[in-house]
Amino acid sequence: MRCVRVWFHKTGPIRYISHLDLMRTMTRAIRRSRIPLWYTEGFNPHPYMTFALPLSLGMQSECESMDIRIEGEMENGEICRALQGVMPEGITITDIKDPVLDPKFIAAARFRVSFHNAADPSALLQNAREMLSGDSLVVQKLGKKGHKKVMKEIDLLQSLQSYELRLEGETPVLDLVLPAGSVNNVNPALLCDEILKLDPGAYYVITRKQLLTKDMEPFA
Amino acid sequence: MYPKEVEKLLPLVQKPGRYTGGELNSIVKNKDEVALRYAFCFPDSYEIGMSHLGIKILYSVANARPDVWCERVFAPWHDMEAQMRQNGIPLYALESGDPVKDFDLIGFTLMYELCYTNVLNMLDLAGLPIRAADRHDLTPIVVGGGACACNPEPMAPFFDVISLGEGEEMYDAFFDLLKDCKARGADKQEFLREAAKLPGFYVPSLYDVSYHEDGTVEAVTPRDGAPATVQKQVISDLDKVPYPEKFVVPYLEVVHDRVTHEIMRGCIRGCRFCQAGFLYRPIREKSPDTINDQCRALCDATGYDEISLSSLSTSDYTKLEALLDKLLDWTIPEKINIALPSLRVDNFSDSLMEKLNKVRRSGLTFAPEAGTQRLRDAINKNVTEDEVVRTSRMAFRGGWTAVKLYFMLGLPTETPDDVAGIADLAQTVVNEFYRNPDKPKGKGVTVSISVASFVPKPFTPFQWEPQDTRDMLLEKQKLLLSSIHTKKINASFHKVDVSFLEGVFARGDRRLSAAIEYAWRHGCKFDSWDDSFQIERWEEAFRACGLDPLFYCSRRRDFSEVLPWDHLDFGIRKAFLQKENEKAHRSETTPHCRLQCAGCGANKLNGGNCDALRQSLVS
Numbered sequence: 001m002r003c004v005r006v007w008f009h010k011t012g013p014i015r016y017i018s019h020l021d022l023m024r025t026m027t028r029a030i031r032r033s034r035i036p037l038w039y040t041e042g043f044n045p046h047p048y049m050t051f052a053l054p055l056s057l058g059m060q061s062e063c064e065s066m067d068i069r070i071e072g073e074m075e076n077g078e079i080c081r082a083l084q085g086v087m088p089e090g091i092t093i094t095d096i097k098d099p100v101l102d103p104k105f106i107a108a109a110r111f112r113v114s115f116h117n118a119a120d121p122s123a124l125l126q127n128a129r130e131m132l133s134g135d136s137l138v139v140q141k142l143g144k145k146g147h148k149k150v151m152k153e154i155d156l157l158q159s160l161q162s163y164e165l166r167l168e169g170e171t172p173v174l175d176l177v178l179p180a181g182s183v184n185n186v187n188p189a190l191l192c193d194e195i196l197k198l199d200p201g202a203y204y205v206i207t208r209k210q211l212l213t214k215d216m217e218p219f220a
Numbered sequence: 221m222y223p224k225e226v227e228k229l230l231p232l233v234q235k236p237g238r239y240t241g242g243e244l245n246s247i248v249k250n251k252d253e254v255a256l257r258y259a260f261c262f263p264d265s266y267e268i269g270m271s272h273l274g275i276k277i278l279y280s281v282a283n284a285r286p287d288v289w290c291e292r293v294f295a296p297w298h299d300m301e302a303q304m305r306q307n308g309i310p311l312y313a314l315e316s317g318d319p320v321k322d323f324d325l326i327g328f329t330l331m332y333e334l335c336y337t338n339v340l341n342m343l344d345l346a347g348l349p350i351r352a353a354d355r356h357d358l359t360p361i362v363v364g365g366g367a368c369a370c371n372p373e374p375m376a377p378f379f380d381v382i383s384l385g386e387g388e389e390m391y392d393a394f395f396d397l398l399k400d401c402k403a404r405g406a407d408k409q410e411f412l413r414e415a416a417k418l419p420g421f422y423v424p425s426l427y428d429v430s431y432h433e434d435g436t437v438e439a440v441t442p443r444d445g446a447p448a449t450v451q452k453q454v455i456s457d458l459d460k461v462p463y464p465e466k467f468v469v470p471y472l473e474v475v476h477d478r479v480t481h482e483i484m485r486g487c488i489r490g491c492r493f494c495q496a497g498f499l500y501r502p503i504r505e506k507s508p509d510t511i512n513d514q515c516r517a518l519c520d521a522t523g524y525d526e527i528s529l530s531s532l533s534t535s536d537y538t539k540l541e542a543l544l545d546k547l548l549d550w551t552i553p554e555k556i557n558i559a560l561p562s563l564r565v566d567n568f569s570d571s572l573m574e575k576l577n578k579v580r581r582s583g584l585t586f587a588p589e590a591g592t593q594r595l596r597d598a599i600n601k602n603v604t605e606d607e608v609v610r611t612s613r614m615a616f617r618g619g620w621t622a623v624k625l626y627f628m629l630g631l632p633t634e635t636p637d638d639v640a641g642i643a644d645l646a647q648t649v650v651n652e653f654y655r656n657p658d659k660p661k662g663k664g665v666t667v668s669i670s671v672a673s674f675v676p677k678p679f680t681p682f683q684w685e686p687q688d689t690r691d692m693l694l695e696k697q698k699l700l701l702s703s704i705h706t707k708k709i710n711a712s713f714h715k716v717d718v719s720f721l722e723g724v725f726a727r728g729d730r731r732l733s734a735a736i737e738y739a740w741r742h743g744c745k746f747d748s749w750d751d752s753f754q755i756e757r758w759e760e761a762f763r764a765c766g767l768d769p770l771f772y773c774s775r776r777r778d779f780s781e782v783l784p785w786d787h788l789d790f791g792i793r794k795a796f797l798q799k800e801n802e803k804a805h806r807s808e809t810t811p812h813c814r815l816q817c818a819g820c821g822a823n824k825l826n827g828g829n830c831d832a833l834r835q836s837l838v839s
Contacts, residue, residue: 013221016236017471025471028244028523031554045555058231086523088244088471117228203228 014090107214109180238266241314263338271476280464330368333725334748374732376424385452420453478526487532488813495677501822502830587626591641630688643703673719681800723773729784791822
């Protein structure tokens with residue numbers, strides 16, 4: 001039995017399936033691929049599968065990884081080809097590697113956000129620029145205090161580690177780095193919703209581009 | 221693929237995966253290369269619709285034709301509907317994202333009476349008039365089928381065509397006719413007149429209904445060459461009829477998320493309350509080899525790790541153990557679980573239980589249906605208390621600590637003793653657990669009793685019976701609860717308001733369409749969902765339309781009365797049903813079809829053939 005890290009993209013309409021749905025989708029895809037999956041030896045045998053950092057519903061990603069355990073001899077390249085052949089549209093297997101870092105070392109994530117359907121793209125860009133260069137941007141966020149759910153206030157600009165705003169053709173684009181991981185995680189949608197308040201007819205698409213450690217090294 | 225305008229709505233609704241399509245094995249064709257576009261609508265949520273085996277079968281049958289592209293459509297949930305209406309987005313099909321109103325054919329599966337308002341809502345959301353008479357163009361043609369098609373009268377004014385029976389083979393001629401009419405520019409009336417001549421297709425607008433002064437039906441009269449009766453169509457050989465090689469695999473968790481395989485159609489038992497037991501006759505079994513091969517292909521194509529062998533009474537499949545042996549050969553190494561939903565207590569064996577235990581253990585559910593032998597005889601359930609006890613003992617010895625039992629309240633001839641008998645029977649099962657010397661230490665037993673309210677249905681021996689009123693049912697529920705003396709028995713009840721409405725529509729006539737339209741216009745939809753169900757609205761609808769719901773559900777009908785569905789022929793002779801009704805009132809049983817053919821008449825649908833008849837001659 002050995003553990004391999006499967007790297008994949010999740011893009012297009014399939015971004016509207018939740019993390020739980022993705023787990024089921026992956027379990028079935030792996031069964032179709034017939035790679036020799038290792039099963040737990042209990043009353044209810046199930047495969048071992050763990051994701052580095054679950055992705056929010058509606059977000060695309062080019063940096064997803066899941067760890068699975070396989071039995072017997074099968075090379076990473078062979079596993080990769082087998083999995084590539086069985087994935088539903090929107091999930092692209094990019095690589096199979098031996099895991100290097102534990103997911104607990106994930107500290108930040110880089111995102112790319114594109115804004116569509118804006119009434120005036122350059123106005124949206126300009127307004128966003130002003131918003132992000134302000135002193136603070138406090139929003140309400142549903143958080144947990146023990147088991148209770150409470151509203152918390154956070155200042156998004158305190159969390160914003162870096163960003164860049166630009167027009168790509170007619171599309172306003174925001175690149176940004178926010179804290180991510182099990183300790184402190186800030187969803188970029190909080191920030192995007194604020195920007196959208198300036199132009200309610202628009203909508204945005206978030207793509208997670210890269211997971212980073214606290215030293216800004218790529219998670220591998 | 222959804223339309224572009226939907227993109228910005230998806231982040232605003234719950235479970236957006238319901239509306240995106242793109243699932244594995246969904247079928248996308250080039251719309252310029254097909255002659256007919258068919259929107260197959262399921263009038264309930266995605267999760268319910270995607271669990272429905274009929275849709276999977278008909279989706280693959282229709283798409284097997286290169287000239288037809290069949291797509292799926294489900295009822296958008298409240299939040300999505302509000303967004304679509306607000307943003308002017310019409311109902312669209314999941315595969316192409318194209319508006320449903322542009323399709324040639326719109327099909328609805330009528331699975332249960334409480335989905336009726338959703339049909340109207342979906343037509344309206346598509347931008348179409350809800351009444352057939354207000355849709356003048358040849359296309360789209362709106363066709364209905366499914367279990368409720370056996371009495372489609374309350375919905376008749378909304379449909380152009382109703383198909384009776386098993387869709388696998390009958391649709392070919394229908395597609396050809398529509399294709400031909402489209403090509404030669406025929407009008408809708410011409411198409412309908414021709415469609416009425418096809419076996420199994422009922423065109424409600426070609427039948428006039430007249431009523432007596434007391435409100436009962438006087439006559440149903442065909443016009444324009446439509447046949448006096450429309451006969452349900454059946455397939456003759458389950459081994460030769462196509463079964464899907466692939467299932468669309470949903471991303472969302474749906475209700476039945478597994479490979480479902482229909483191993484047999486029809487039922488030998490003849491339980492007098494059970495509509496499916498009569499509607500799906502005659503008995504036809506599929507061979508173990510066919511089932512085994514098809515299950516394997518489906519598991520390969522989907523990646524599912526569970527197979528459900530479905531039928532009305534799976535343990536009555538004659539070659540069940542042989543089939544399980546074949547399946548277990550490969551399902552055990554592949555860690556695929558096998559579930560057998562409809563088991564009976566009278567033929568559940570040790571070896572069957574052992575086979576079920578191989579991969580994962582699921583719950584055990586049995587349906588005694590009534591609490592006393594007298595009432596079980598009256599409904600022809602043909603299960604004895606000894607059998608219930610023996611089976612429970614076997615299950616407890618096999619390690620189960622929970623058993624679920626299904627019962628009904630409000631069955632014809634029921635007395636207070638019969639109601640209390642439900643609690644007694646459940647108590648007997650509890651006692652049986654504690655009598656087991658090897659019972660697991662420190663573990664108690666749970667006997668769950670799920671108690672439905674009986675709704676009399678067309679084409680059953682009880683089609684003339686009055687349904688218990690809501691007050692009577694509530695009284696019986698109270699009596700039952702007061703007869704339970706242990707916390708080891710959990711009782712749950714169906715809502716009586718829901719059963720009442722189901723009862724009204726099950727045996728309703730065309731005049732009820734006004735109430736359905738009224739209720740829908742005043743906000744009723746998703747009526748089968750507790751949090752959407754609005755009984756006050758429905759009662760208001762009946763009042764506003766001058767209809768007495770009790771006339772439909774709680775009136776004893778005379779055997780001589782013309783029933784609203786008499787012009788539809790499901791093979792079962794009315795005289796047979798009457799004889800069964802009379803036997804019920806004498807608490808007399810009828811042996812199952814393999815012991816002795818009761819002469820129901822359904823074999824005429826299949827050229828005189830019935831597998832049960834053949835099997836009874838062999839034994």
